[in-house]
Amino acid sequence: MKQSRWQQATYRHPYLFALLLLVAAFIANALLQPNLLEPTTLNRNMRVFLPLILVAVGQAIVMIGGGIDISVGSIVSVVNAILATQIGLSGDLSTAGVMMGVALLVGMGAGALNGLFIAYLRLQPIITTFATSFIYAGLALFILPNPGGGAPSRLTAFYRETIILWLPLAFYVIALILLIWAVVRRTRYGRYLYAVGGKADAAYETGVPVRAVQFSTYVISGLMAALGGIAMTLLTGSGNAQVGDPLTLSSITAAVIGGTPLSGGAGGVAGPIMGAIILGLIRNIISFANVATWWQTFVNAAIIVLALAMPGIINLVRRRTR
Amino acid sequence: MTRRHFALFTLVLMTAALIAACGGAPATTAPTAAPASQPATTPAPEGKKFTIGISNPFISSEYRTQMIQSLIEINKEYMERGITNELVIESADTDVAGQILQLQNLINKGVDAILVNPSDVNGLNDTLQEAINKGIIVISVDQELNTPGVYNVGIDQKEWAKISARWLAEKLGGQGNIVLIEGFPGHPANIARMEGVEEVLKEYPNIKVLGRETGRWDQATGQQVMSNFLASFPNLDGYWTQDGMAIGAMQAVMAANPSKWPVLVGEGRCQFLQLWDQRLKEDPNFETIAVANPPGVSPTGLRIAVNMLLGKQVDKSKLGGANGLSFVIPIPVIVTKDNFQEVFTTVCKDKPATYLLDGIMTDEEVQQFFLK
Numbered sequence: 306m307k308q309s310r311w312q313q314a315t316y317r318h319p320y321l322f323a324l325l326l327l328v329a330a331f332i333a334n335a336l337l338q339p340n341l342l343e344p345t346t347l348n349r350n351m352r353v354f355l356p357l358i359l360v361a362v363g364q365a366i367v368m369i370g371g372g373i374d375i376s377v378g379s380i381v382s383v384v385n386a387i388l389a390t391q392i393g394l395s396g397d398l399s400t401a402g403v404m405m406g407v408a409l410l411v412g413m414g415a416g417a418l419n420g421l422f423i424a425y426l427r428l429q430p431i432i433t434t435f436a437t438s439f440i441y442a443g444l445a446l447f448i449l450p451n452p453g454g455g456a457p458s459r460l461t462a463f464y465r466e467t468i469i470l471w472l473p474l475a476f477y478v479i480a481l482i483l484l485i486w487a488v489v490r491r492t493r494y495g496r497y498l499y500a501v502g503g504k505a506d507a508a509y510e511t512g513v514p515v516r517a518v519q520f521s522t523y524v525i526s527g528l529m530a531a532l533g534g535i536a537m538t539l540l541t542g543s544g545n546a547q548v549g550d551p552l553t554l555s556s557i558t559a560a561v562i563g564g565t566p567l568s569g570g571a572g573g574v575a576g577p578i579m580g581a582i583i584l585g586l587i588r589n590i591i592s593f594a595n596v597a598t599w600w601q602t603f604v605n606a607a608i609i610v611l612a613l614a615m616p617g618i619i620n621l622v623r624r625r626t627r
Numbered sequence: 628m629t630r631r632h633f634a635l636f637t638l639v640l641m642t643a644a645l646i647a648a649c650g651g652a653p654a655t656t657a658p659t660a661a662p663a664s665q666p667a668t669t670p671a672p673e674g675k676k677f678t679i680g681i682s683n684p685f686i687s688s689e690y691r692t693q694m695i696q697s698l699i700e701i702n703k704e705y706m707e708r709g710i711t712n713e714l715v716i717e718s719a720d721t722d723v724a725g726q727i728l729q730l731q732n733l734i735n736k737g738v739d740a741i742l743v744n745p746s747d748v749n750g751l752n753d754t755l756q757e758a759i760n761k762g763i764i765v766i767s768v769d770q771e772l773n774t775p776g777v778y779n780v781g782i783d784q785k786e787w788a789k790i791s792a793r794w795l796a797e798k799l800g801g802q803g804n805i806v807l808i809e810g811f812p813g814h815p816a817n818i819a820r821m822e823g824v825e826e827v828l829k830e831y832p833n834i835k836v837l838g839r840e841t842g843r844w845d846q847a848t849g850q851q852v853m854s855n856f857l858a859s860f861p862n863l864d865g866y867w868t869q870d871g872m873a874i875g876a877m878q879a880v881m882a883a884n885p886s887k888w889p890v891l892v893g894e895g896r897c898q899f900l901q902l903w904d905q906r907l908k909e910d911p912n913f914e915t916i917a918v919a920n921p922p923g924v925s926p927t928g929l930r931i932a933v934n935m936l937l938g939k940q941v942d943k944s945k946l947g948g949a950n951g952l953s954f955v956i957p958i959p960v961i962v963t964k965d966n967f968q969e970v971f972t973t974v975c976k977d978k979p980a981t982y983l984l985d986g987i988m989t990d991e992e993v994q995q996f997f998l999k
Contacts, residue, residue: 340735349735350731451812451818452747452750461753540724540727541749542749542753543749544749545723548723551721551722552722585728588728591719592717592732598695601718602686602720605719
């Protein structure tokens with residue numbers, strides 16, 4: 306069957322639908338909350354969205370490679386537990402720097418363990434990372450049984466209040482991610498990634514190092530989760546061994562809204578970033594539209610389901626009308 | 628514009644309309660954000676009406692439902708007097724980041740006071756500080772926060788646990804084998820309660836704790852944990868548990884129906900009193916204790932917030948807690964065999980089984996915390 310132009314466009318630009326949705330959500334939010342565009346308001350929102358953005362980018366890369374990572378939330382929790390206990394509320398900046406480095410290594414290590422099981426021992430990604438998520442969650446609880454600890458306010462203030470040229474810190478982080486991704490996806494590794502996710506067998510036969518590529522996606526995901534954990538710690542300024550739990554499913558939702566199919570081999574990084582922002586904007590819209598208390602959860606979920614189903618609905622409608 | 632583009636355009640419009648509709652539809656019961664835009668049906672005493680925001684990060688519990696409902700009810704009283712606007716309620720199951728967003732939105736909406744039931748002991752500190760810096764009165768209800776400038780309104784969780792723990796120890800005559808079923812480990816209220824229990828048990832060295840397990844403040848989990856305990860320790864003399872789990876635990880005992888029932892503690896819910904009543908029909912000598920954990924501390928907190936907004940000075944000598952900023956609310960109801968019939972036949976008569984025994988201080992009673 307000949308593809309419609311919409312299908313072609315969404316195939317070539319997987320983030321197209323997310324972009325439309327982002328614009329719609331942003332306009333709706335700005336109408337309800339007129340000061341949304343002020344730098345301080347924008348910053349307040351973006352600093353809350355950033356942890357999920359980082360985790361969703363890692364998730365998307367795993368999904369492009371044909372896998373899925375259920376353990377990201379727990380990795381965020383481990384990192385949060387390490388930072389909160391090792392830096393502490395009165396910690397100095399050099400310790401903080403060292404511990405953040407350690408946190409990144411821990412995240413990559415956790416990802417490497419996932420990758421080892423999945424790429425080299427050929428276990429099912431969903432079951433493996435589900436199982437390892439309990440290992441990491443257990444580790445987080447072991448490090449930090451009771452919520453507490455924290456990060457010094459000088460450090461959290463940097464994360465919470467940095468605005469350069471009217472743009473919040475988060476924008477520069479996003480720009481950096483997009484820049485790195487733009488380079489990576491043009492390299493051989495980038496092409497391998499899509500080949501492995503699309504059809505691993507065919508990729509293997511044409512000489513693509515399938516296992517190494519799969520392994521690498523989990524390491525990247527672990528790294529991004531660790532960065533998400535650092536951002537989360539700086540946002541809350543405290544430690545809680547369960548802080549990352551809700552990020553797992555949100556990161557998958559953000560990636561899917563952002564045009565990354567669960568079947569792998571397609572998608573990108575811009576889409577999931579938008580997806581994560583959209584999820585946050587939806588919460589804002591509900592808040593500012595004065596949705597009645599008992600309906601908030603329902604409306605939030607309904608909009609997310611609609612956002613997930615919309616590309617399918619568009620395709621369906623377009624096939625009918627042709 | 629081609630047909631195709633038109634179809635796409637329509638879809639985008641529909642999405643936007645739907646988002647807008649979802650927001651607009653239930654607006655009849657929704658709070659209004661800006662005090663200025665409120666048409667003044669009843670003239671405010673000093674021209675300005677106050678707006679109070681609520682942040683609640685956990686909704687799947689009867690406690691929170693009752694809390695929100697009574698907050699709305701009590702606020703109506705002040706609305707009729709022309710003192711406040713409708714509440715701005717941010718209530719959804721969410722994480723720490725989500726609650727930070729809730730609080731930021733409340734700040735952004737220009738509320739005059741925030742009542743927050745915190746999901747984390749320290750995670751909200753910076754955000755609450757921002758609110759305080761903007762001159763917003765911040766009150767943490769139900770759970771105590773040790774954050775400078777944040778007032779707390781709640782019961783003394785430690786004392787609350789001690790009441791039933793002491794009753795259990797006395798009832799056992801100071802000796803026997805017991806088990807403990809606790810709430811979420813690491814949760815501030817649970818930590819305080821278990822400390823209280825340990826303090827009481829220290830006074831009774833002949834009471835041996837055979838096991839301690841979490842029932843996650845959940846009825847089904849409480850039932851399961853208790854079933855396991857009954858299977859492992861058939862000669863259990865008693866057990867201590869907390870609200871949310873005591874119903875499940877007692878149901879487990881009912882199902883197992885051992886020849887000698889362990890001495891048990893209950894919870895201040897009508898459903899538990901029903902079980903109590905049921906057991907009394909089988910064993911007229913049965914007795915237990917139910918200490919209310921009142922959701923009414925939040926509406927009491929609302930009254931305190933309103934009085935503070937009206938410019939009344941807090942009498943700091945009446946406050947306690949780590950920061951000296953805690954309004955400690957007395958426990959409204961303790962049900963024992965002496966008043967069981969009375970409470971069961973009056974308070975629970977026309978209430979649903981999920982109703983928590985409650986108590987909300989009146990505006991007059993709240994005045995004790997303020998300088999005359």
